[in-house]
Amino acid sequence: MRVTQSMLSSNMLRNLSTSYSKMGKLQNQITSGSKISRPSDDPVIAVKGIGYRTNLNKVEQYQRNMNEVNNWLDTSDDTLDHVGIALIRTQELVTQAANDSNTPEDREKMKAEIDQLKLQIRDLANTKVGEKYLFSGTNTLSPVFSADGTTFMGQPFTKGAASTITPTSGFTNSVEIEVYDGVNLNVNTDAFGMFAQIDDLLTNVQNKLSNPVSSGTEIGALLGDISKAQNTVLENRADIGARQNRVEMMINRLATQEVVVTKQLSDNEDIDYEKAITEMVTQESIHQASLSVGAKIIQATLVDFIR
Amino acid sequence: MGSTFMGLETSKRGLTTQQSALFTTGHNISNANTIGYSRQRVNMEATLGYPGTGLNAPKIAGHLGTGVQAQSVQRIRDQFIDRQYRQESTKLGYWETRANAISQVEDIVTEPSEYGLNTALDQFWNSLQDLSGSPENAATRKVVVQRALHVADSFNYIHKQLSDIQANLGNEINVSTKAINSILKQIATLNEQIQAVEPNGYMPNDLYDARDKLVDELSQYFPIEIDPVPPGGNALAIAEGSLTVSIKLKDGTTLELVNGKNHASLETVDTSGAILDGTKLSNGFNGINITGLGVGKSISYDQLDPSKGKLVSLIDSYGHGGTVGVFTDPSKGYYPNILAQLDKMAEAFAEAFNEIHKSGSDLDGKAGLNFFVDEISGADTSVSASNITVNKDIIDNVSKIAASNAAPITPPAEPEVGNGKNAILLANMKTLTLGSTTDINKDGIAFKNHLDGATVQSFYQSIIGQLGVDGEQANTLTTNAGTILLTVENNRASVSSVSLDEEMTNMITFQQAYNANARMITVIDETLDKIINGMGRVGL
Secondary structure, three states: OOOOHHHHHHHHHHHHHHHHHHHHHHHHHHHHOEOOOOHHHOHHHHHHHHHHHHHHHHHHHHHHHHHHHHHHHHHHHHHHHHHHHHHHHHHHHHHHHOOOOOOHHHHHHHHHHHHHHHHHHHHHHOOEEOOEEOOOOOOOOOOOEOOOOOEEOOEEOOOOOHHHOOOOHHHHOOOEEEEEOOEEEEOOOOOHHHHHHHHHHHHHHHHHHHOOOOOHHHHHOHHHHHHHHHHHHHHHHHHHHHHHHHHHHHHHHHHHHHHHHHHHHHHHHEOOHHHHHHHHHHHHHHHHHHHHHHHOOOOOOHHHOOO | OOOOOHHHHHHHHHHHHHHHHHHHHHHHHHOOOOOOOOOEEEEEEEOOOEOOOOOOOOOOOOOEOOOEEEEEEEEOOOHHHHHHHHHHHHHHHHHHHHHHHHHHHHHHHOOOOOOOHHHHHHHHHHHHHHHHHOOOOHHHHHHHHHHHHHHHHHHHHHHHHHHHHHHHHHHHHHHHHHHHHHHHHHHHHHHHHHHHHHHHOOOOHHHHHHHHHHHHHHHOOOOEEEEEEOOOOOOOOOOOOEEEEEEEEOOOOEEEEEEOOEEEEEEEEEOOOOEOOOOOOOOOEEEEEEEEOOOOOEEEHHHEOOOOOHHHHHHHHHOEOOOOOOOOOOOOOHHHHHHHHHHHHHHHHHHHHHHHHHHOEOOOOOEOOOOEEEOOOOOOOOOOOOOEEEOHHHHHOHHHOOOEOOOOOOOOOOOOOOOOHHHHHHHHHHHOOEOOOOOEOOOOOEOOOOOOOEOHHHHHHHHHHHHHHHHHHHHHHHHHHHHHHHHHHHHHHHHHOOOHHHHHHHHHHHHHHHHHHHHHHHHHHHHHHHHHHHOOOOOO
C-alpha cells in the first residue's frame, strides 16, 4: 500500500484526538467520581442510578420521620410519667385523708393540694410539642381542656362527668406517620378515657374532701378508683413503650437499609479510583508516547538529501 | 534518409515533455495539502516513428524513433473508492446527526444527577412526608408548595428546552436544504465548465476534483447515485464527462437532481404546505418539493431511504406527518415522541395527584381543590408538561393543601388540623401504579390517565432508559460508520494523495531527463558543428 505524508499526519491527528477524548473521559470520571455523565454512557447504570437515588432519599426521609415519631412518643411517655407522679401524690393525700382524725382545716389543705394536682394534670393533658397538643388527636391546635376548664375535648362538660361526653371526632383520631413503605405508625395516644377518668376521679376527691360529712371510710373508698386510674396510665405507657421498641427496631432497620442502598448506589455508578487513576496514568503515558511519535511525523523527506 | 536536424527536433520534444512533467510535479507539490486534490501525472507516449508509410517513403530501416510527447495530464483516482466513501458518508451523516440530537436531550434531562426531574419528584415527596408529620405547620405547607412548583417548573423547563431544540432542528432542516441546493448548483456549474473544456481534448483535472468534493459533501445529506455522461467532440477517451447526480429512494428508484448544467432546487415543506423552518412546531415534515430540473415532483417521507443521510436523520428527530393544529403522531419523530411521553407523564401525574388531593380536606376542613392545573386555563383537564403549575389559590393560601383525610365539614365544626393521613397518600402517589382506565387504587379512586402499568417514577425511568439506549446505539453506530469512513478515506489517500518523497523522486527523474535531453542537443550541435565547420576543409 502506498503511504503518503498526509495519511500519516491525518492518522496521527486522529489518534491524538482519540487519546485526548479517552483522557477527557477518564478525567471526567475522576473529578466527578461517577462512571457515567449521561444516560447513553451506560443506560443500565443510569436507570438503576435513578432508582437507587430515590431509595436512598426515601430511607433518609423515613429517618427524618423517625425523629418526629420519637418526639411524639418520648414526650407522651414523659407526660404520662408526670401524670403517674401526680396520681401517686393524690393517692398519698387520699390515704392521709381516709382518716377520721383529720380536722376540717387539714382536709381544706389537702383539698387545696388536690385542686393544684387537678390543674397540673389538666396542664399535662394540654402538653404541646412545638405548636401541637399531644393528646388532642388530630385536632392538634385545640387543647384537651380549655383554659377556663369548661370544655373537654371540644365539648362543654359538667364537673365530674367528663367521661360521659362524646368528644369532637378529631380528638379521638389517631395521628399517623409513615415510617416505611406502607407502614404507618400511630404516634399519639388516645387519652380521652384516661383524662376523663382522672378528671372525674379528682373532682370526686375534691367533692368528698369539701363535704364535711364524708367519713374517712368513704374517702378511703376512692383509693380503689385511684389505683384503677394508675393502671390506665400504666397501660397507656406500656403501649407507648411497645411502640418505642418498634420504632427502635425500625430505626436500626433503616440505618442498615441506608448503608445497603448507599453501597448499591456507589457500586452502581461510582468509579473505582485505583482503577481509574491507573488507567489515567497509562493513558497519559500513551499520550506522551504518541506526542513524541507525533513530533517525528514530519520525517526527513528526500528534500533534505537533495542538494 | 531523414533530416540532418531530426535529432534536434526529437530532443526538443523531450525537453518540453520532461518540462511539462516537471511542472506537473511542481503542481502536485504545491497542492500537497489541498483537500480533495488528486495527484496528477503526465501520460507520456512515444511519437510516431519515421518514416511514415507511403509511396514516396524512403527505403530505410524504420521506424526511427522521433521522441516523446505529453499525451494527456491525468489525475490518479479510484472511482470505486469514491463510491464506497459516499455510501459510508451517508450512513455517518445519519448517525452523527442522530447522536447529536439525542445528546442534546440528555444534556437537558441531566439524569442521573442531584438536580433533575427525578430529584424534584423525590424532594416533593419528602415535603409531603414532612407535611404528614406536621400538617398544621404553615412553614411545612409552604415548603410543599415550593417543591410542587419546582416539579412543575422542571416539567415546564424540559418541555420548553426540548421544543426549542426541536425548533432548531427544523431550522437546520431548512439550512441543510439550502446547502444542498447550493451544492447542486455548483455541481451543475462545474458540469458546464467541464463540458466546455473536454471536447477540446483537455482534461480539466482540477475541475473534476472540485466536483468530486461537492459530491462527497452532498452524499452526507442523502444517498446519491452518480452517472457519468461521456463528452462529445474531440474529447479524450479518459475524459470523465458531465455527471448526472440523482437521489436514491427507498424503493431503489432514483430521481435526477443534476443533469449536465441543469439542476433541481429542493424545498422541504411541512404538513401545512409552508417551508419547514422550525417556526411552527405543530406541523411535521411533509415532503421535499422540487423545482428546476424535475419540476413538479416531490418526495414524501415514506419514499426517503431510512437511516441514511443527515436530512432523514434531522426529519426523524424533528418529526413528520401529522395534521395542522394537531401535533404529529408521537411515533413519527424522536422529539415529538419524547415530548408526548412527558406530556402523558405530567397529565397522569397531575390527575392522580389531584384526585387524591380532592378526596382530602384542608386546614379549614374544606374539601381539597385541584392541586396541579393548566397554567393558562386554570383547568385540570388540559394539563401537559408545558403548562403544568400549582393552583394559584393554593399558592396564595397554603392552608388549602388537603393534608387531612377527614370528611369535609361545615363551620363551625372544628377541622382536624393535625390529620396528615391524606398527605401520606399524596406522598405515596409516586409509587402508585397507574395501570389502566379501569384500575382503581386502594382508596377507590379511578384514574382517567394512565401510564400503562407504570408508576410516575418508573415511567420517567423508562423514558431515561430508552433515551440512554437510543443514545448508546447512535453513538456506537456513529463510531462504526466513522471508523469505516476513515478506512475508506485512507484507501483513497493511498491512491490519490500527494507523496512528497514520490514527487521528489519524480522531480529528480524529470530533471535528469531534461538535462539529458539538453545534453543530447549539445551532442547534435557538436555533430552539426563537425559537418558545417569541420568538413570539406581538406588541406586548410
